[in-house]
Amino acid sequence: MRIAITGGAGFLGTLLARHLLAGPVVLDDTPPADVDELIIADLAEPAPRLADDPRVTALTGELDRTLDHLGDVDAIFHLAGVVSGAAEADFDLGMRTNLDGTRAVLEHARHQAGPPLLVFTSSLAVFGTDPAGPTHRTVDDDTLPRPQSSYGVQKFIGEQLVADYTRRGFVRGRSVRLMTVSVRPGPPNAAASGFLSGILREPLAGERAACPVPPDTPVALSSPRRTIEGIVRAAAVGAEAWGSRTAMNLPSITTSPREMVEALDGDAARLVDWTEDATVTAIVGSWPARFDTARATALGLRPNGSVDDLVQEYLADHTPDHAP
Template sequence: MRVLITGGFGFLGQRVAGVLLKRHTLCGASIERLVLADRFVPVGSALAADPLVDVVHGDLSEHLEEIFVRPVDVVVHLASAVSAECEADFDLGMSANLDTTRALLEATRAQSATSGPTPRLVFSSSVAVYGSDPALPLPPVVSESTLPTPQSSYGTQKRVCEQLIAEYTRRGFVDGRVARLMTVAVRAGKPNAAASGFLSGIIREPLAGLPAVCPVGPELRVALASPRRTVDGILRIAEVERGPGGLEGGLPVNLPALTVTVADMLATLRRVAGDAVADLVTVAPDPAVEAIVGSWPAVLDNTRATALGLRPDENFESVVRAYVGDHPDAVTAGNGFGAV
């Protein structure tokens, strides 16, 4: 089996790749090659040096012919421009998110048309496909049957891609699966340009002894998932078979959500890491960020994900402790996590 991960050196891409390299299997078959495609490849990457890995460095749309010169069995499509940068640069979002996905779908279609295997494609969509339209406010609890009315360029681009994948799947060009991701927190590493990036930053930076700004009111409710649960969800959507007891119909799957307020998050940080750490966070509302993140639903019906064996994180403290356990070097000494 040959597996392609787009955005393979991004935060989630590296985690998905790491799991697959430990397992050496996907969908019940042995992985012969793992292709990691990304515009940025970290210098000295252990993933890049793995003998099972092929690295494709550069713009994905310019390397599809090279990638598909040999059959691809599974695609995990994670490459994306993120929310705030899409809002700031419309053309970037349309190119990186919509045009590149369309080109990738055409590559899978070409492979299917030449008697190659029909690739199984998992697309990382987003809770940002939902939004509260003045004519159709969001219900208190959102499910896959709720009409998506995105209120950002990013959410619109993700929604269009969902529909394209459904159509290519209906026509038999690809076996497409859509996983709608919640905001992933706590993300390790440097801040990115996602509007929701502060939901990691208000935990990650203080734990590292650095100040952080919270650009929304503490009363805002958000839907979160830890990196561990998110990767579990992506791989489950990749592997589940179609039909009764598996993946039925063409609807996306909303990955399980933990609903918390920003105040809950900050209180958890204070309780488990101490006052000195929590006091590094300053609340300074930014209307542009509030408009984007506040348009997303906070409470989701997890029924469809639960039927596939997926569960939300237990509580926000478990999310923080998982981050500390995975990244002990990113936490300064002398706070409440010294014994973790």
């Protein structure tokens, strides 16, 4: 079995790679099989533990160039892209990476000898509060996306391209909408939602963190483990169980920055500064926070139970013995 992960050197890409290499892997309801070669395509080199695995091939550089060396694969997990804040700050970068990059991956898949399975990671940012449209208290699998950021628009277009390439028989596509992943380890990134990891991660390390949105802003969160579980499950099920070619919302918990900080002990909670940033508030505040994920539930996927679950998972996975 030959599998590719674009963006495979990133945080989620690394977790996914480790999961696939631990095998065996099920694709499209076929018998489980071990991965013979895992191709990690990214601007950065993969983590040393991955790079040292003889089954791993690293293709490092711009996506359009690395695709020339990819060859035919059984499955592509397309995670590569620039995050929400970066796509909003640099329109051309977002379009080139999130839109043109997705189309390049689909075109590569289209010209294979047979249609590969393709899992595309979209985002809850495809939804937003349209000033002239209705306000949805709860988003379900059939809610019309109304993205209110360039990133959300780019992801929604990607979903539609995956659906059409699937309809045409060029790929066997599955698009999953990721919720905000928390807690991410490491330094902050350019995601508008990055603070939703920082207000837990930094205080747990005895460092100060800033929350740029009002304390009671509702947000939808999923832990790294549950996010990877959703991506892998999307690849494993057959076409009949998957159902519609439209994207599937992954499960999440609904909480707020105030509730997140309250999950910390008193000393850690006092390390959070409440300093509103209008740009971040406009982006994150437009995202829905309550989801009815019937399709994901039917596939056996479940959300985390509480913010405390997110914290305990982070602590368990990022002790010295479990460092990335």
